[in-house]
Amino acid sequence: MPAVPAGLAVRDGELAIDGDPAADPVLVLRAAVEAARLRVPLSRAGLERLADAQPEFGDPWPDGARELFVELLAAGDDAIDVVEALDFAGVWTRLLPEWAPNRNRPQRSHYHRFTVDRHLLEAVATAARYTRRVARPDLLLMGALLHDLGKGYPGDHTEVGMRLAADIGRRCGYDADDTSTLVRLVQHHLLLTDTAHRRDLHDPLTIAQVAEATGTVEFLELLATLTEADCRATGPTAWTDWIADLVGTLVGFVADHLIGDANLPSRRRLLLTDAVEQMMSSADTQVVGAGNTVTVVAPDERGTLSRAAGALALRGLDVLQAEAYSSAGPPAMAVSVFRVVLPDTPVDWERVANDVRRAVGGGLALEARIVERARLYRRRGALAAATPPSTVTFDTTAATDATIVQVHTEDHIGVLYRLTRILTEMGLDIVSAKIQTMANEVVDTFYVVGPDGPTLTAEHQREIELALRHGLSAGQE
The missing domain is CATH 1.10.110 (Hydrophobic Seed Protein)
Known part of the structure; x- marks a missing residue:
């Protein structure tokens, strides 16, 4: 021994x-x-x-x-x-007396598999496997231990956690700079996942905002590693290959920005591959499903993205991300690209493509079919968990050429179809959509342009919110 x-x-x-x-x-x-x-x-x-x-x-x-x-x-x-x-x-x-209120404390979100205190220890254990990625392993490990410590106290857990981290960092002997780093790790521990899930990663303004928050490549590396450790310690759905790819893409773009190389590929260049441009040249509706991506090319008409999303919902394909692009023509064509969650059983892409074509052409009673499907296959998670309140927020400053509409609501069959249909009915063009699912909740983020340009007026925002809330309440009945 x-x-x-x-x-x-x-x-x-x-x-x-x-x-x-x-x-x-x-x-x-x-x-x-x-x-x-x-x-x-x-x-x-x-x-x-x-x-x-x-x-x-x-x-x-x-x-x-x-x-x-x-x-x-x-x-x-x-x-x-x-x-x-x-x-x-x-x-x-x-x-560490600040630990006491977190002992055996249940999480508010069904996303988590551990109590708050065990989650913090699991996050530390995961971070310990990644210490070679960062210049300051000690700050990574301390940040992992402290990032959710505020959950045991009243108020916003991040704001409370920042105050706790400041006191603990000073008390345990870190200097002002290192203590500030701990506080910022707590402050921004959700930044990368929230941004990756809910923002357009090819918008220069998105990247600039994250770069401003992180400040240096060294801090970005700390935050990225903490983010992965936090997600892996949360549960199996919190860090999938899809999420890792999103966060990795964001971190890469931000790192390039911080070192002065911020040439982002445009959304148009990413969507319009040679294969898609060939599809557009036919001037009719075409649908191609492969892997976890569904590409829809159709004559440019309002509602194409919404109707395609409805058809995918009928086929049980949950959408993770949707991107849209319209060409000026002639002929004017719309491209919608969906990234979906593949079910456990093989996908019959021919049937999916046929349904999407029928839906885009107005040949499917989408609303009636989705209501019937929801009645028959209401998700067990939604039945077991409390229904979250729906919220609708607008941001006219965080995107380069669009208004961001974010909807937080209960997850149910066809929710993306209903939201996109309502936005279209309110005169909006949907540039992109990002969908984040957390247990029985979803946060859907839409980049939209109104009839008068990218900035929606306050009056238009109020009417859009009214329409969205009404549509969500009807869809949950």
Whole structure:
């Protein structure tokens, strides 16, 4: 058995604590580090000794405490049982009293598989596997531990968490710059996923805004690694290949911007491949499904994207992202490209293409069919979980040439069809749409242009919101 520091011993497969915690306040961390390193539990007698005699860490922490604390976090999965044993014994909160309100706290979102405290430990363990990606592994691990700490307190968990991180960073001995980095990691821990899911990554303004928030490539690398660790610790649907690709694309564009190389490929150049341009030259409706992408080319008429989305919903294909482009012609043609979630069973692309063609041409009773499908196949998750309130927001400043309409509502069959149909009926051209699904909720983001240009008036926004809310309430009945 490897040698252990003074005051500790391995007996009967457990780590015993023979030293006096009252005389040596960081003995608890030396014991925790050794227990994780040797993959042995802390003995019951040792935990009882700590519970009886361990003093609270002061302000500032004792000398050497921060380095040992980070070393414990760096043990990754092997640290989880050790920390939970210390917490069960009432010792962990003597080091980090802000932890207490998060103990065994359930998450508000069904997206999460762990309680708040276990999620934080899982995020640290995941981050520990990625420390070679960043210049400051210690800040990555501390950021992972603190990023959701505010969930145990009243108010917005990010704002509360920033205040907690500022106090903990200073107390444990970080200088002002490092403490600021911890605070910013908490502040922006949702930035990359929210932006990747809900914004046009090929809009220069999107990239510039994220670049302004991150500031340096070094911080961007920290944030990107924390984001992946956070998502992987959330649950299996929070970090898929699709999400990894979105976030990776965003991070790449932002890094290029930060180093002065911000030549983004335009949406038109991405959509109009040689194959799509060949489809457009035929001047009739064509549908091609391959992999997880459905491409629809049709004469440019209002509602094409909405009707195509309705046909995909009838075929059980959930849309992750939709992009639209209209050519001036002649003839004027509309291109809609959908990225979908493939079901467990093989997709009959010929039937999908036939339904989309019929829908685009007005040959399917989409509303009636979607209502019937929703009645027969109402999702179990929506039945089991509380219905979230619907919200509609507008942003006229965050896009280069469009207004952003964001709808947060209950997920149900045909929701994208209904939303896009309503937006079209309100005189809007939909440039792109991004769909984020979280358990029984969706956040659908649309880049739209109105009849008078990209900026919607306040009056038009009010009418659009009224129409969307009415349509959503009707669709959920």
